[in-house]
Amino acid sequence: MEFTNTIWSLLPPFIAILLALITKEVYSSLFIGIVSGGLLYASFNITAAMEHIFVDGMIAQLSDSWNVGILTFLVVLGSMVMLMNRAGGSAAFGKWAVTHVKTKAGAQVATIVLGMLIFIDDYFNCLTVGSVMRPVTDKHGISREKLAYLIDATAAPVCIIAPISSWAAAVTGFVDGANGLTLFIRAIPYNFYALLTLVMMFTITYMNFDYSSMNLAELRHMAGVKQRKKKDAASLTGAEDQPHPPISERGKVIHLVLPIAALIICCVIGMIYTGGFFEGASFIDAFSNSDASVGLVYGSVVALIITIVFFLATSVLSFNECMNAIPEGFKSMVPAILVLTFAWTLKSMTDSLGAAEYVAGIVANIADNAALMNLIPAIVFVVGIFLAFATGTSWGTFGILIPIVVNVFGGDLNNELMIIAISACMAGAVCGDHCSPISDTTIMASAGAECEHIKHVSTQLPYAITVAAVSLVSYIISGFVRNWAICLIIGIALMIGTLLAIKSISQRKVTA
DSSP states (O other): OOOTTSGGGGHHHHHHHHHHHHHSOHHHHHHHHHHHHHHHHTTTOHHHHHHIIIIIIIIHHHHOHHHHHHHHHHHHHHHHHHHHHHTTHHHHHHHHHHHHSOSHHHHHHHHHHHHHHOOSOHHHHHHHHHHHHHHHHHHTTOOHHHHHHHHHHTTHHHHTTOSSSHHHHHHHHTOOSSOHHHHHHHHGGGOHHHHHHHHHHHHHHHHTOOOHHHHHHHHHHHTTOOGGGSTTSOOTTOGGGOSSOOOOTTOOTHHHHHHHHHHHHHHHHHHHHHTTGGGTOOHHHHHHTOOHHHHHHHHHHHHHHHHHHHHHHTTSSOHHHHHHHHHHHHHHTHHHHHHHHHHHHHHHHHHHTTHHHHHHHHHHHHHTOGGGGGGHHHHHHHHHHHHHHHHSOHHHHHHHHHHHHHHHTTTOTTOHHHHHHHHHHHHHHHHHHHHOTTOHHHHHHHHHHTOOHHHHHHHHHHHHHHHHHHHHHHHHHHHHHOOHHHHHHHHHHHHHHHHHHHHHHHHHHHHO
16 A cells, blocks of 8 residues: 555654544654554564664754754753853843833834844744743743743744744745745745734733633642642653752853843854855845755854853853853753654655655645635645644745745736735645644744743744734635735734734633
């Protein structure tokens, strides 16, 4: 029986995701998904399956230069976070925040705004925003699940509408036969999922309400039930291993602000360096051609050195204390690294089974049907969600769907429907990535918030589905109207109206 390039190719991610949501345990769920993929690829030959899983899958993924760069960035950032904690910078910032950010809504808005400002890369966004805002949200009684959602919702959804970002570079790289950057910029107003996600975050913050599993998480947190601190519920960053680490009493706010500022500046310089900025390329071209994996490693290592020198110069930590904090930071990121390794290996299993080619064939057949042309944006959006959710990668989804859409329309930038369809592809990919428990960005958001991964996924899912449903309606309308201003206004109105309806229904249930 043939398992490649068929619907069977989607079985491994389906098994992994279903088990993760049922068992609330991500490691074994991902591994079982990996094993099922290996067995299907090898037609249930045990020896061949073992070789495919570990040689072609896990070892190959851990040998990939991009993946190694991301893991190195994770380790260095973990060390920086541990140094800032040991130096007392995070604690000092938390005390400062209590007097300056005075409300729960203010803490949420500050998290959203910071996430929107750090738009150059989603990995960088997740871990940096989490490090900075954890003390603030903790002081105002915001659950780690809610923090993880705010981090995740300002990572990929913001990067995908920022022309100067690693995501813009990725999208433009998948476009042949047209000006990729011009197409990306023109697609921004039609990226309903990203824009409406921002509308949703500000709306629920202003209206001061949550619903579904997120509301339960907030109620548990306010009641003082710290689920993430239970002995049987380890956080993704392993923070429970050191509940009372030694913290310097000499720490000030500057001991958090300066390292973070150094990290941002150095990472930006690192990214444009890899894109040829110092060899004559323009700033935008340098970002478009940058290697985010290498650039983030350059920037984070330099920032780590600056941080150590600064802490030694201000006598907030001794040299030995700095050196002891570095391996502790490494240890804190081991669970996140393990989940990423399994997620990448599972993706390699689905790739080898031809999941991408199978879905691409379905989309191409739909695109050939002239009667469905007006519905192409909505169809591409749904397929993008499904593919990114199953594979855990939005960039891979871009690489599959964008060339198909460009070919369908002949790369004609004057065709507004092509712009809408490209935007629908990007929006669907981000939505699926946002929902998927095997997505590296979702894993990073859990790590940044120090939230148990499956709890983050289960609480975020209802919010993402709400925005996806409104976005789908907006894409159906845009396929016929083809005017971004009208469609965006309708989408925003529908989003706010939907949230008002949900709030009304939730309040009636409480009073019933």
